[in-house]
Amino acid sequence: MTKDDLFDMIKNDHLFWSYDVKSGCDVSDDLLIEHVLIYSDVDVILALFGVYGNERVRRAWERRIVPDSRYKRLNVYLGRIFFDIDDIGAFIHEKTAAHSRYETLKRLDRKCENSSS
DSSP: OOHHHHHHHHHTTTTTTTSOOSSGGGSOHHHHHHHHHHHSOHHHHHHHHHHHOHHHHHHHHHHHTTTOGGGHHHHHHHHHHTSOOSSHHHHHHHHHHHTOHHHHHHHHHHHHHHHHO
């Protein structure tokens, strides 16, 4: 299965209703992974792992979904079922602290201050 095959599987689910996309090539890998993990069923998630592999999907999940507190229950489910993480609560807490929007904004602010000096 390819990225385009995966995109064809989800095209009729209208996961990208707010995007002007005609094929899987029009969507970044991270965005496709994020939308499938958040909005798709288990069979599509399994196909996602077949296309990208466990490491690539996990990396996108940790960066894009885990820090978002709106998806706490989803993160618990994904972490336990698909990524085999035993202490999922501690994992989510650690990743949320490391990748919080507040911390990202502080780092960006420091970069701006350093570059303007």
